[in-house]
Amino acid sequence: MSLLSIENIHTYYGNIHALKGVSLNVEKGEIVTLIGANGAGKTTTLRTISGLLKPREGKVTFNGEDLAKYKSHEVIYKGICMVPEGRGIFARLTVTENLEMGAYSRTDKTEIQNNMEKAFTIFPRLKERRTQVAGTLSGGEQQMLAMGRALMSNPNVLLLDEPSMGLAPVLVELIFDTIQDINKSGTTILLVEQNALMALGIASRGYVLQTGQIVLSDSAENLKKNPTVQKAYLGME
Amino acid sequence: MQSLKRFNWTDVFMWVVGAALLILTIIGSYLTLQQGKYTTVQWFDLAVFGLAQGSVYALIALGYTLVYGILRMINFAHGEIFMSGAYLGYFVATSMQRSGFMQENPLLGIALIFLTAMTTSAILAAILERIAYRPLRGAPRLVPLITAIGASFFLQYVFRGLFGTQNRAYPEIAYIQGAIPLFGNFQIQKIQLIVIIAAAVMMAALAFFVQYTKTGKAMRAVSEDKSVAALMGIDVDKIITRTFVIGAALAGAAGVLYCFMFRIVTFYMGFIPGLKAFTSAVLGGIGNPPGAMLGGLFLGIFESLGPTLFLDGLGIPAPYQLKDVIAFTMLVMILIFRPTGILGERLSKTKA
Ligand SMILES: Nc1ncnc2c1ncn2[C@@H]1O[C@H](COP(=O)(O)OP(=O)(O)OP(=O)(O)O)[C@@H](O)[C@H]1O
Ligand SMILES: [Mg+2]
Numbered sequence: 001m002s003l004l005s006i007e008n009i010h011t012y013y014g015n016i017h018a019l020k021g022v023s024l025n026v027e028k029g030e031i032v033t034l035i036g037a038n039g040a041g042k043t044t045t046l047r048t049i050s051g052l053l054k055p056r057e058g059k060v061t062f063n064g065e066d067l068a069k070y071k072s073h074e075v076i077y078k079g080i081c082m083v084p085e086g087r088g089i090f091a092r093l094t095v096t097e098n099l100e101m102g103a104y105s106r107t108d109k110t111e112i113q114n115n116m117e118k119a120f121t122i123f124p125r126l127k128e129r130r131t132q133v134a135g136t137l138s139g140g141e142q143q144m145l146a147m148g149r150a151l152m153s154n155p156n157v158l159l160l161d162e163p164s165m166g167l168a169p170v171l172v173e174l175i176f177d178t179i180q181d182i183n184k185s186g187t188t189i190l191l192v193e194q195n196a197l198m199a200l201g202i203a204s205r206g207y208v209l210q211t212g213q214i215v216l217s218d219s220a221e222n223l224k225k226n227p228t229v230q231k232a233y234l235g236m237e
Numbered sequence: 238m239q240s241l242k243r244f245n246w247t248d249v250f251m252w253v254v255g256a257a258l259l260i261l262t263i264i265g266s267y268l269t270l271q272q273g274k275y276t277t278v279q280w281f282d283l284a285v286f287g288l289a290q291g292s293v294y295a296l297i298a299l300g301y302t303l304v305y306g307i308l309r310m311i312n313f314a315h316g317e318i319f320m321s322g323a324y325l326g327y328f329v330a331t332s333m334q335r336s337g338f339m340q341e342n343p344l345l346g347i348a349l350i351f352l353t354a355m356t357t358s359a360i361l362a363a364i365l366e367r368i369a370y371r372p373l374r375g376a377p378r379l380v381p382l383i384t385a386i387g388a389s390f391f392l393q394y395v396f397r398g399l400f401g402t403q404n405r406a407y408p409e410i411a412y413i414q415g416a417i418p419l420f421g422n423f424q425i426q427k428i429q430l431i432v433i434i435a436a437a438v439m440m441a442a443l444a445f446f447v448q449y450t451k452t453g454k455a456m457r458a459v460s461e462d463k464s465v466a467a468l469m470g471i472d473v474d475k476i477i478t479r480t481f482v483i484g485a486a487l488a489g490a491a492g493v494l495y496c497f498m499f500r501i502v503t504f505y506m507g508f509i510p511g512l513k514a515f516t517s518a519v520l521g522g523i524g525n526p527p528g529a530m531l532g533g534l535f536l537g538i539f540e541s542l543g544p545t546l547f548l549d550g551l552g553i554p555a556p557y558q559l560k561d562v563i564a565f566t567m568l569v570m571i572l573i574f575r576p577t578g579i580l581g582e583r584l585s586k587t588k589a
Contacts, residue, residue: 050468051467052464052467052468071467071472072464072467072468073466073467073468073469073470073471073472073473074470075468076468076469076470077470081468082468084464084465084468088462088464088465088468089465090457090458090461090462090465091461092457092461093454093457093458093461097454097457100451100454101454101455101458101466101469101471102469104451104455104469104470104471105469105470149469153469153470
């Protein structure tokens with residue numbers, strides 16, 4: 001049984017049929033990537049998993065449990081946390097307060113403190129800026145904060161929506177290295193990326209989404225070699 | 238960020254009106270002070286009264302500003318939330334006064350009045366949020382605004398229906414009457430001192446709460462981004478309810494303080510203080526709690542000193558009758574010249 005699986009979900013924005021029967025599954029300990037062009041429905045898929053959107057059809061199961069009965073704020077208690085597209089940090093809260101909000105679902109104060117130390121070890125830059133208001137961080141630092149904040153909930157599965165967006169190549173490297181480290185320490189990862197090459201570089205498997213449907217799914221190795229993928233997402237002719 | 242604007246006769250006209258008012262104010266103040274009709278003691282009394290009145294405005298204003306900060310919505314029924322707390326507090330006060338309980342245990346009695354008023358306001362606001370505002374979340378901004386005005390009338394007429402139209406005299410609680418001498422001829426009314434201190438304590442408590450507690454931080458997070466807050470496990474609806482409840486409890490307490498000062502209770506008593514507090518919130522920058530506190534204090538003092546200071550010297554009879562004119566002229570002037578208020582964001586631009 002997969003840790004996370006979504007079966008045939010249909011998600012709408014009003015009348016707009018954004019996901020037309022998407023199915024995918026993520027095994028414990030994996031990094032799985034979901035790639036696709038702009039507007040394919042990648043963000044919609046993640047928002048559906050995290051409960052911000054309710055699918056009209058199909059279901060999301062986590063650890064064998066149907067998530068349909070949970071409200072969006074209850075999903076994190078199940079062990080799923082999302083780093084939203086554009087980071088979604090609380091700009092007027094300090095770095096520390098943002099991290100504390102990441103731990104909102106938890107109550108053990110010493111555990112939270114340990115987690116914060118851990119986040120600061122992963123992202124030493126955040127420690128330097130702990131009292132700073134988050135809105136004044138650089139783009140890269142904001143991405144670190146968004147990831148650190150998500151880790152504060154000790155998630156089993158981390159959903160990452162375009163973590164490399166708008167970052168300089170060096171920072172992209174750093175973020176991807178960190179994603180691998182986080183994965184090695186036991187967190188399963190579902191990674192949405194425009195940067196397909198980087199994503200397939202660290203993932204074990206991948207899905208390709210096109211206008212609300214999964215058109216391809218294979219191991220990362222094979223996807224990198226697939227001519228359609230190369231043409232459409234890796235910029236190769 | 239302001240780009241060059243086109244030349245515009247309306248702007249010119251407004252600036253002329255604004256400048257004329259400002260000049261009039263300055264001339265009026267100069268003449269008043271020159272005539273020397275009022276002693277320093279009288280000015281001091283006016284200022285302290287203004288500060289006390291302003292503390293009440295500030296407490297009510299916090300409710301507007303907290304709700305606006307979290308929902309970008311003006312809860313126009315907030316004045317009636319204030320009234321309802323004051324009204325039920327009044328019943329408790331009179332019965333304790335009649336039974337002699339108030340005379341024997343004044344502190345406990347006063348605490349009970351506050352408890353009643355704050356609980357009443359808080360419960361009412363929670364119900365209002367649940368049945369009148371929550372279903373409309375996500376609707377165009379005009380819809381909850383109209384609903385709030387409707388709710389405001391609804392509450393007024395419920396109280397009118399239940400308790401009648403008469404003005405009721407608030408009991409005179411002996412414990413808080415009288416004046417405390419300071420130095421020379423200066424003295425301060427006990428009631429005014431109590432109002433100022435009580436308001437200051439509550440505002441400090443609120444500031445601490447919003448800044449340092451888990452719920453306070455969650456309130457700030459929700460006011461920035463509801464869906465991300467939900468992703469973090471914050472129950473947004475619950476936080477919104479708590480925001481309404483906190484704002485309402487402050488309004489209920491303000492209702493008691495207001496009654497202590499003015500000793501009158503009616504079903505429409507929430508209207509003018511509600512508008513004044515709204516003015517204070519806008520003045521300080523709506524959505525900004527320290528701004529609401531500053532705005533309230535400023536308006537209270539402005540309103541207390543203003544009529545005498547600005548108008549007396551111009552030979553206007555009974556200037557104090559014009560205090561509301563002064564307050565609302567100021568509201569209009571702020572909306573025209575500084576819509577962001579002293580510390581805040583623009584009223585209409587954000588998420589319009
Ligand atoms: N709030 C919304 N209201 C209406 N339609 C929306 C909304 N959000 C997304 N859509 C539509 O749903 C479809 C999928 O959008 P989604 O944001 O999931 O794409 P995406 O794959 O994440 O794209 P990108 O790579 O640009 O982030 C698009 O056609 C988009 O226009
Ligand atoms: Mg997206």
